[in-house]
Structures are given as structure tokens and as C-alpha cells.
Amino acid sequence: MVDRTSIFGAAEADGIVRCDACPVLCRIRPGRAGACHRYANDNGTLIRTDPLVLLRRTVEAGEPVIPFLDASEDWDGNIAPAAETIFVTAIGAGTTYPDYKPAPFIVSSKHAGVDTVTVVTEGIFSYCGLKAKIDTDRHLGPESARVMHEGEQIGHVTTAEYGSQMLSLGGVRHLTGGSKREGNVTCAAMLALCRKEAIEVEIEGGSRLTLQAGAAPIVNGVPESRMRVGCGSAAIGIFAQQWQGHVDEVIVVDDHITGVLTEHQAGKCLDMRPSGVRVRGRRSTPGRYFQVAHPGTGWGGTDISDPLTLIESIDPRLAWPGLRLLLTSTTGEDSLYVELDETLRPVPARMPAPVAGTVARIGENCEPALTSILFMAGAGGSLRAGVTENPILLTRGVQRGDVRVTMGGAPCYLYPGGGITIMADVLAIPDKAFGHVPTPALVAPLEFTLRAELYAALGGHVERALGLEALLAQYGQGATSEAWPAGNPWPSAPP
Template sequence: MIQVNVEKCMGCKACEKNCPMDAIKIIDKKAKVSKECVNCKTCIKVCKFDALSEVKAQEEIVVCTNCGVKCEIPNGLFGACKRFVNDNGSLVRSRPLQIPEKTPVDKEKIAISKPLITAVGAGASYPDYHPAPYIVQENIDDYDVVTVVTEAPVSYSSMMVKIDTNFYIGDEGALVRRDGKVMGIVTTEQYGSHIIIIGGVNRVKGPDGMLVVKTMTQLGNKEKVILKIDNGAVLELEVGKAPIINGVKDEKMRVGCGGACCGLFAKHLGQLIDEAIILDHHITGLFTKHPAGAEQLPYSGVTPVGRLATPGRYFFEHGDGWGGTNIKEPIEAIKSIDMNYAKPGMKILVAETTWRKVALFSVNEEGKPVQIPLTKELEEFRKLAADNCEDSRVSAMYYAGVGGSARAGVTVDPIKLTQAVHKGDAVLTIAGAPAYVMPGGGITFLADVEKMVEKPFNYTASPAVVAPIEYTIVKDKYGDIGGHIKAVRKMDEVIKEDRYQIIRLEKSK
């Protein structure tokens, strides 16, 4: 339960706006806490005036241990995540298990799941309303299947690039440049990776549009590109290979955040050290306060320098130090040691989540950490943990929307093509690679360049990326959507042109 110090409360409403339970309101300019409070401590974290604190609950509660928040849930109420409810002293999942209905296999969907040919090498038709250069038919599993292909100039193009690295590359929203020209932006980080987006129609149509489409094309063709992030790193990127950040090849990505490492290696660490701080620029772990570590060892008295999130999990600042944080020397990660808990000789491990860098400290009689050599057992464990880290690599998704030139060559009724794609009657692929079509209007998609035909992209002076686009559909439905039926050719006819190459599409990475 949360109590309010009314003298300190300024009525700023930060607690009210952030409470996931709507259990705290500002009344007469002071915070009031209702019976719906589950002590998730969100209000304490956001209060700038130190006006809120915990008190022991006065009624029967159940402490939820399904995450580090540890909500104290009164009878009949949910926890902050709304997943679990206190049902007369028992913690019960609030929603029944969801199981997909078993449906028969749709053989038609299998028949159209792969294009008969790819658009790479197909060329294009211009003006847009002429039928696509190749509209090919073949019988697949008793279905007359048609694939329509064109290498279309697409202005509404982006390249979403995923960079596996713990290194700091730049702030979210920072501009990404090539030769000083803006190519894109840094977006949100993901688990052990940074994401940048290159291109987009507004950059393509801008004064540096030719360099933008050249950069997207080179990335999509798995060629090396060098980029510079404002107030950040220099990146050497080549799809399928490890990124080079500020001249350093980053060959391994983290096995998990610092908190995850506490759970993943709890049983090993519990036998080797008294405490561990596992540094990560997102979530740093303090082993003996983490639920997994707390099952192995008593609290050590160590406090890291970061900002507390939930027990055993801390937020550190980004930087070019250990684990992508601003910690340059491992001893800087230790804020204090409480000798009411700690004892002289206690061992503290400080490590990165890639386990490339580790340091061991012993607490002396004055309660200060002193670095000591790594033990043989810890070095063996470090290698085990490091071997669980995946290879770092650069990957890219072609991220675009197809419009006139990519649809008029398919059908005289563009809206019907869009509807067929969203219904699954027509399957969109890009250079043979499956595309995820985003919901909503239009045909906006993402496709993995590593599953495409080799070197699938070109660019033109429009400027635009020339993208190989394929639609595959059964012939009857192709006619129903206004397809160019008279332009359909049998696969045998195409083969007789003797201008083709049999290729194997990338199946996996």
C-alpha cells in the first residue's frame, strides 16, 4: 500500500497520470490513494517531491511473483498488468488459454505460395497501363497459377536496417548521413540490436534523392555502405556480415539483457560469486536482488550506480563503455557497499552481457572493492556464457508501398488487386522473397533482402529504387480482378526464349 506525505505533495498529478490501476487521484491538490492500489510503486518512481512511500498492507493480499514488480493484490483485484487476479487468496490467470481453431489445409494457398518466376531480369512496361512484361501461367497441384512480374521504379521506398550490436551508435531520432547528406534516421532499439531506416519518399524526392536510392540499392544488394550518425558512430554496414562500429568489428551480440543474464546463468553464478552486476545499456542486472539470484544467494549489500526499475533491474545511461553504458571502468558500476550485509572477502563480479569483458572484485576490511584476478572457475564460466552469444550481423528489410506502376501492369482494377492481396487470394513476393503486407489501406510491405535473388535491386534517375515485384494468383481469380488475361503466357513459352537462369532462393540464415 502507498501512503502520502501531504506536506510534500504538490498535487502535480504525475502519480495520477501514471498509475496503471487508476488507484491514485489528486483531490483538493493532494494525492489520495484508493483500495485498488496494488503497490506496484509506479507512483513512487514518478514522484519528484518524495511525497509517496510504502506501508504494510492492512488487509489480506497475495504477492504476485510472475514478474519483478511483485504487486500486492487485494482480494478480487487484478495486478498492474491485468493478467492475474486474487481469487480468495489464490492467484488466478484472468483469461482462459487461447488455442487456435484447427482448420483444413488450403491447397490453393500452397499452390500460390511461391512465384512461378521472379521479377529479377524481367524488365518493365511503360506507360504504366500496359500489361506487365511477364504474365506467366503454369499448372501447380491441379491449379492454373499465374504470376505477374515487373521491375518497377518505386519512390515510396525505405530500407529498414537491423544492426546487431551492444555498442552505442547514436540517439533515437538522430540523422543518418552519407558523405554529409541525410539518408535516414535512427529509430527504436530492439533486443540487442539497433534499427535505422534509410530512405522514404520525402528523402527520395529531396535534393539528395539519387544518393538515397543508391544507398538503399547497395544495402539491398548486400554491398558495403559507410554511414555516419549525428553525434554518434561511424557505421560500416554490409548485409549478412558483422557490423563495424567506429572501426571495430562487433562479432558477437549479447545473450540477453543484464536482468536476463541473471536468470539464464543463475545456478552457475550462485556457486561462483557473492554478487554480480551485469552491465547493459537497457537493463543492468544486480544478481542477489534479481528473483533468480535471490533464490541462490542472500542480498550482498551492493548497490549499482543506475536507476532502480524493479528489484534486481537498473537503468544505466548509454555510452561507449562496458555493455553500451557510460561505465568506462568496471569499478565505476559499484555505487556503494553496505557492510551491514556485506563481509570482507566477498566476491563481486562485474560483466558485460556479451561476456567479453569481466572483472572480479573482493571487498576489503574498509568495505571497498579491490580488483583481483579472475578465478579459473569464473574464466571457464565466462567462456560458457560467451559461447551462448550469437554472431552479430547486419540485416535489412525492404520496406515500401506499391502504387500505380506496380499495379496497372497487373490489372485494370487496381482496388481489386489490393483487396486480393489483403485477402490472401494474391500473394506478393519481392525478388522471390515472401513479403509481410501491413494491414490497412494500400499495399505496404516488408521483405527480407537475404531471402531474395542475389542483387535484386537497381535504381533509376527518377530517382527511385527499381524493385522486383511479383503477384501470384490462380487464373480464375486473376480474371475476376480485371487481370490482363490476354497477356498471359504459358511457362513453356517463356522457357523457349532461352533467357533465364535457374536459382535457389535463400531458405534460412
């Protein structure tokens, strides 16, 4: 446990402490932790069990040192201020509940000569969800199908995007609008994904998936390896010139848009001879076909395992014996080379090396299949009250771009429109940043960084501001110091 001064809570009889860090109001006996395991009773004092996390950024050679704090004889040197800049995250900071309290830490510092304030608090998010981006052309399930985990619905399938299947998980209706078990299962699943752990889900009418941020998705027990290079039409456009002279026709199988080379504008621009090979499906623009098969886990996200079944007809007025035909998926994982015999029947043949090279090139242009987990939440009025006495001023400051919002130092995308609705990649957020409370809701770090004079103008809790040097001296011994994630921009105050 972190040995720090009591943050809040009320002492009761027999050494019990009532925690008011969230609406559950746990009564914690000595030596025990609350339901969330984030607070504990240490001999009658309520303490945090997780340390405050400080992120440090090493100054590169030749880069001017940013004077975050002055030299002090009181500082023990655990974090060398002369060589590093330090950002106080909200991880381990505590919450503003019961909402009228100022944020746990309001840190004043100087960055590049600008007086800056960072308001640090952990938010209790009942209104939060996850967007799972799954890089695969496999059909995972019908749009709007229920996503199930441990027998409970935790989300649904949403619109597919280019090369990725998308799931929407969590949200206030699954957390609070169903049964108690549904809410608890949903919260536990979201927490595991936010902590970069793996969970298994089943999509009704579709596939069984293993999801983990930063890892390849596992579909029906088989790990995915590639994200498609593009739809069938795009693949035709990319590789048409490389196929010219080596094959007479190419069919790129895709659940969305299947491409046929000699009909496609790319083939026409290369003066390729029409092959007379016609595929099934609904013809769109020349060389582009929709609905060639049902969605599935076969070739190109269809239910096809034998691509020759896609051929509807071969026109004898256009086709010829010896016609060289390549069929491939959008990832190059599946491919077949055939030649037409004297009866214009496609016969599998050995794929010539130049043709095999183009199939390999398709695979080379496919990015690795990954699962991305994006945390999305709305910062409500109570959380904002911990930043300023008039929350609408903070909201407008964020919307204007005057206030930088981060989660554990990680950048957030701010949704347009009203409120403070943010989304962040959990891989960019430091480990162990997320927690939960059994209301149920997720707990996540949130930091607001802005110029000091603006914070005062917004009606911020200026009297509660603590200089970075004083904060480190008071809480530095119990804090955890971690290296700044290399891919994250430094959250300086907006100009």
C-alpha cells in the same frame, strides 16, 4: 547485352530510340545505354541489358514431379523440365511504365494440379526505404539522430530493439523532398545496400558505421562480433543458478537494465545472502536498475570503461571481507572479478575457472553480430494496373491472402491496413535484383501468384497470359537460370 525483341520505345531520327521504361524518357543513341544502364539501343532497337532471371528448384528424391510444362520437341533442354520446377522472376522483366500497359510477363502454368498465374513486373519505387537492423549493444547515436552519407542525410536512428540498434534509411522525403544531390546520394546508398554491398555512414552525435547485409557491423573501425544474450536482468535470470556457490554477487552491466544478482528475484529464490553492494542509477524492481551510466561504446552499451565506478556504496552491515564479486557485460566480452578486502574495498583478483566458465557461457549464448537490410515499399496504383484493370481488386486479393507477393521469388511480409505495403530481407532476394532510375527511385522485382480462375475474376489481363513453355521457348536463350535459394519457400498459389 541480352538479344531479345524490342520491348517498347519509339524510334527517332539518327537511330535514336526514346526509352519509355520510366518517367526520365532517355533518348539513347545507337550502341549506348540509358541513364539507368538497364536499357540500351541495339541498332535502333530498345533492349534490356539485364537478362530475365529464372529460378529452378530441383525435385528431391521421392518427391512427385510438378508438371509445370509438357515435353516439347521445340525445347532445347537448357533447363530440364522433367527434373526441376521453374519460377519466372521479375528480375530483368521490365516495367509497366507508362502505367497503362499490362505487366511484361503474365505466366500461366500448373502447380500441383492447380492452374496458376504469376504476374511478373519490375516496380519503380519512389516510395521505398530500408530498415537496418544492427546487432550490437553499442550506442550508435541518439534516437532520431540524422544518418549521414557523403554529406547528405539519408535517414535517421529509430527505436532500439532487443539486442539491436535500428536505422530507418531512404523514404520518399529523402529521395524527392530535399535537394537533387540528397535524392541521388540517398538512392545510391540504398541501391548499394540492396545489392548487398558495403557503405559507410555517420550518425550525428554518435558513431561511424560500415553497413553491409549479412556482415558484421563495423563501429568506429572495430567489427562487432556478438549480439548480447539479453539485458542485464535477463542475464541474471539465465545464469543465476550457474553462479550460485562460485560468487557472492554479480553485476551485469547494461545501458538499458543493469542486473544485480542478490537483489534480483532469481537470487532471492536461490536464498542468496544480500551483499550490500549498491549500484548507481534508478532502481526499478528489485535487482533491476535503469540509467546506471550514459549510453556509449563501453561496457554493455554504456560509456563505462571501469565498471567499479558503477558501485555507489557498499553497506558494511551486509558486506564482508572476501566477498566475491563478478562484473560482466551482456556479451561476456568485458568482465572483472574482484574480492572485498578488510576495508570492504573491491580488489581485482584472478578469476576462478568456474566463474570464467560462466562468462564464457554468456559469450556462447550470444549470436553473431550481423547487419540485416530490409527493403520496404508500397506497390502503387500504376504498378497494380499492370496486373488488373481494376487495381483495388488486386489489393483486396492480396489483403485476403488470395494472392502471394514475392520479390525475385523471395517471401514478403505484408503490412496490415490499406494498400500493398511489403517488406523483404535483401539477403533472400537473388543478386543483381535491384536497379535504379534517376528520378531518383529504386527498381525492384515484384511477382503476384494466384489461381488462374481468380486472376480472371479480378479482371486480370488474361489475354496477355503466356504459357511457361512458350515463354521459355521465346526468352529462355537470353535468360539466366539460377538455383532456387534453399531458405525460401516455393511461391505456390494460395489455396
